[in-house]
Amino acid sequence: MLRFAADENLSSKIVRGLRRHHLGLDIKTLQEAGLSGSSDIDVLDWSARENRILLTHDVSTITKHAYARVESGLPMPGVFEVPQSLSVGVAIEDILLLAECSLDDEWAGQVRYLPL
Numbered sequence: 001m002l003r004f005a006a007d008e009n010l011s012s013k014i015v016r017g018l019r020r021h022h023l024g025l026d027i028k029t030l031q032e033a034g035l036s037g038s039s040d041i042d043v044l045d046w047s048a049r050e051n052r053i054l055l056t057h058d059v060s061t062i063t064k065h066a067y068a069r070v071e072s073g074l075p076m077p078g079v080f081e082v083p084q085s086l087s088v089g090v091a092i093e094d095i096l097l098l099a100e101c102s103l104d105d106e107w108a109g110q111v112r113y114l115p116l
Contacts, residue, residue, distance in 0.1 A: 001026065002099045002107075005047045007056035008036055010082065014055070017092040025099060028052065040065045044076065053078040053107055055095065063111050070109045078107030082114050090115055 004027040006015050018025055028050070030036060035046060040061050047054045048069070056062050059081050069076040080098070082091050094114045098107075 002102055002104070003050070003052045004028070004095070004099070005030065005033070005043075005050065005052035005054045007043065007054055007058060007062070009057045010055050011057070011084075011088060011091075013088045014082065014091050014095070017088060018095060021092060022096055022099070025096075026052075027055075044069055044079075048075040048077060051077050053080060055080050055082060057082055057084050059083065059113075066111050076109055077105075078109070079111045080107075080114060081111060086114055 004025070006027055006029040008030045015027065015029060018027055030038065030043060033046065035043060043054065044065055054062065056079060062079055063081065066076055066079045080095065091114060094116050097116065
């Protein structure tokens, strides 16, 4: 099953909902990892070391840094961009579907936008 990192800007309602609906889901917030206030580059570096797909609302800067990692040949397990306009329920459903139906490295090097 996929492992996730929740960017500090990701709604805590989404994180709580994911944990409530799937007790075995491996999701770690940046705050839990001690990375509050870290740069996008550091967040993506940590996500890669931990092999965690990054969940974020940050559509303005993360994408650029994620693709720069890929172009540089650095590992990038994937980024799922969750628009703030997307309802919490739909975000949770889509992320759980991705978690349960994806292969471990299926999203490596990719940035995907929800909803599916």
